[in-house]
Amino acid sequence: MATLNSLKINATHVEDQMISLTLTQEEAQPKAAVAPLFLAYHDRIRPLLHAVDELRHLKIMEEGIQLPTIVVVGDQSSGKSSVLGSLAGVNLPRGVDICTRVPLIMRLQHHPTSEPELHLEYHGQIVPTDETHVAKAISVATNEIAGNGKGISNTPLTLVVKKKGLPDLTMVDLPGITRVPVHGQPEDIYEQISNIIMEYISPKESIILNVLLATVDFSTCESIRLSQCVDKTGERTLAVVTKADKASEGLLEKVTSDEVNIGLGYVCVRNRIGVESYEEARREEARLFESHPFLSEIDKSIVGIPVLAQKLVQIQATSLEKCLPDIVKNINQKLSLNVSQLNKLPLHLSTTAEAIAAFMRILGSAKESLGKSS
Template sequence: MNASVGLSDPTNAQDRRALLDLLNRLRNTGVQKDIDLPMIAVIGNQSAGKSSLIESISGLTLPRSSGTCTRQIPHLIHRCPTECRLTHTDSEWTCIVRLHLNTDERGSPIKPRVVPFGEALTSKAEVEERIRRAQRAILNPKTDPDDFLRGATVDENETSFSRNYVSLDISGRDLADLSFVDLPGLIASVGQSGRVHDIELVKNLVVSYIERASCLILLTVACETDFENQGAHHLAKQHDPEGRRTVGNHYTGVLTKPDRIPYGEEESWARLIRNEVEPLANNWYCVKQPGSSDLAQGITWAEARAQEDCFFAGTPPWCDLEDHFQSFLRTSKLTERLSNILAELISRRLPEIQDELYRVLQHAEKDLADLPPVPPSDPVSEALRILSEFRKELSDRIEGTPEENGLLQKIRVHTTRFKREIRATAPSFIPWVRQEAHQHRLPPTSFLDNEEKPLTGGNDQQVAITSKNIYIEEVMERAEISRTRELPDHTPFVVQHNYITEYVEKWRRPATIMFDAVYDVLKKDLENTVDKHFKHIGRGGAHQSVLMIIQDHLDQVAARTKDRIEWLVKLENDPQTLNTDYYLHYRDKFAGYYRSCRHSDDLPTKLWANNNPEVNRVMAGLAQLGISTRVDALPKLLPSDPMQTGLDIMASVRAYFQVSYKRFVDGVCMSIDHEAVRGLERGLDRALWDGLEVTGPGAQERCAAMFQEPASIAGRRQELMRKIDRLAAAKTELRQLSV
């Protein structure tokens, strides 16, 4: 904050006046709702002499009711704050009354308005009635203020108390430069016509002022009532326990009605002025105001001040006080001190006020920017634009985006798992009889390593006897049972067919589970994309409508995809392939693998090991004999095996599995991609346009309703805009301050 902000000497009359003028202009903007502005708040119990004190400071006659309070002293009709802005000038006395409206009849914030209430007054005699009518206008916010200016009355006010306030801009030769807010007096009970909750209303209103750190509390304490029974005193201590804010930087009060001290108790009150009890850094003040009989006789302001001087000059114990403590007696001394203290606080607080104002303004502007966009002037064009952007992003995600969280990347997790699960359904053929299987170790199918990773770790696996294994004698038994009129060396195809359909039937469940997972990914991704483009629109109707349209469209796509998956499963129940070379290649591989296993546990490992010296010697010997062959054909040289028929069936089925499982995995994944993923785009535009009805007759009205924002958002926007207006106006006032 620039140290030059502010004025050089707040005790200088010209500088003090400029500071108070700035404070008044800032308060006119209503910015005191947002930042802590210096102020003096006059508080006290009802009948504490607060109103008379204010009259003596301002030179006004304030409105009084026809009723009486406990001691038959007329009291002020005071149910809203009254701000007094006093200016010392060489001009004639004038008073301008204004209404400051910051809340509605329910107490909810509105855009601050400062409403002039009549022409400037030049006669003090007219002020009392003008203020009475202004207070009536404040307490009846639903009624045009001009009605009350013209003298309208009501049987019952719309509100008991109000946070809106009346301001009095008073200027004249006999006035000090001062500004303060007179708050309703605290009440302990209500009469028959009163409302019990008014007690708490007044207390809360007072607290809302004095809880601010920059509020200087001017506490009035009536000497006619026991000090400890003064509710305002306890309230001030509650919100300023160290007394740092009660008049200036110190806890100080004002004693009123010293002429009503019960006989014999005068010294106890004088001890307050001497700071011997309840000591305060800035001391206590004491003032003497006209009594009810004086008021009835029409005592003037000058006469009242002269009467006050006579009282303190000739009445013990006040007249016996040392010279130092005499400076804390009389209204003029209090007024002078208040004027200086307020100017000092304004000067000291100016840099903080400017910093706070800029900080609060930036925060409000950010909050406003964070709100959803303002409803568009052309809702149809805006709706079409948002739909176009939504479709563009959806199309990009379906096509594929190079990011970890991309749609296709999330789907690939499930398709990869699906491939492993289908591959795990490969028939587990064991080339030994069950009784001997545990004596052997099944070597790895190393010839598959170049195209797929092993499902289990390690090398040779000792055969575990499980129900999943299919042993050679079981295969032979099936072949024998299936034989009808075939030749002895012929095996019916039904044997292979049955083994194939058995593993194919296991594919339906993994395929269904995988698609359900992909469906969830699609649904979540779609919902996130819909949220991004539509969630901020209006009251949520458009967002909900798009979600429903998308959900219906996705369900239709999903139904078609499930049908396609079921079709693929059924297709695989009829074994056939044109991929002859691939099938024969793996049939020979598995035939050699199973036959070599039966000959020796380690023979398959030797045959398919790279550069095995023993295998190399055999191959070299065959070459010398003029026999050209492959390594995987060497098992054919082994002696004949009585289980050869079973081994051939096992090799045929296992080879076909290699063909069919890859075909099925590709078919299912491609069907999902074509029908469900890319298929989302087919027909979606028409579904959205027809569902949202963004074109055709009535489209303008429908789209306008779509963008109509919630009342809470609209209210929050208005609130922030009003706040920004207040802060901007206050910033303008600060900029105009002379250096």
């Protein structure tokens, strides 16, 4: 009953927060050169996003109620961790093998103070961490969830990052797609990963962030094939093209011809290199797209991590505005149904006679139900 009450409280809270998320023309215009990644309207979207995060924490999706979610997919070594690390401003686990072995729910939040706050949530516990140790903490938590080998698990791990200048975003990073198992991985690793990805991207409320390497033919990417299975027209798919500096010639044509139906468009980015700070990496990225003979021809509205951050926040706001009325309605319907079922249960029984009478009523209902089904 406590969970039902929590759902009721959250449904009311979401309904109370039904404010317009329509952006002004100035807010909606991506600006590659802005210093912070967050938008001026984060105070408007944060209460709604917080309410949705709370509903996700209550495992409402297990009740068949879908929540708007940005789902990050990509082939192994496509640069997912680099992109997400740049959005979060923290170092995530990286390597040549599969690094993301569980669904990683990333909750990013602009923090007004200069001191960041980070923690992990899994197995019912909250584990504080910091920018220096977050990658190690994620690896330790992943091992606790999925084991010390190279296998994967569908049990999620949540990373909360509160830091000045971050965009207000909640994303789910999924394991990178690999077709050939390496030593220590189960033989059906591809099927396991594909099943997890399809579970997350199939709901129409999901926004798919497809991470693609600039150096490959987009049509050959397995992540594109999977996303097209559930979103043929690409109306809820956004693509981020990584390592733009490694395949600059012809990149403009690849992102403008759009042969793989990316309905929400492309954003080209430069990956952070070596020990660069995130601020240095953004300056180098801005310089690259401004001065490179080929990359400078790409429209500035589709290049850079700041543009990606703003696009994601805008897409998320639109999705929240569209989905929340149905979420509230579905919660209330589910709550009414559960309360009705609870009310049909017998009251506190104090005597043997009352217990026998209640049992006979239940037995009678069961016989009636079986009679109708036969």
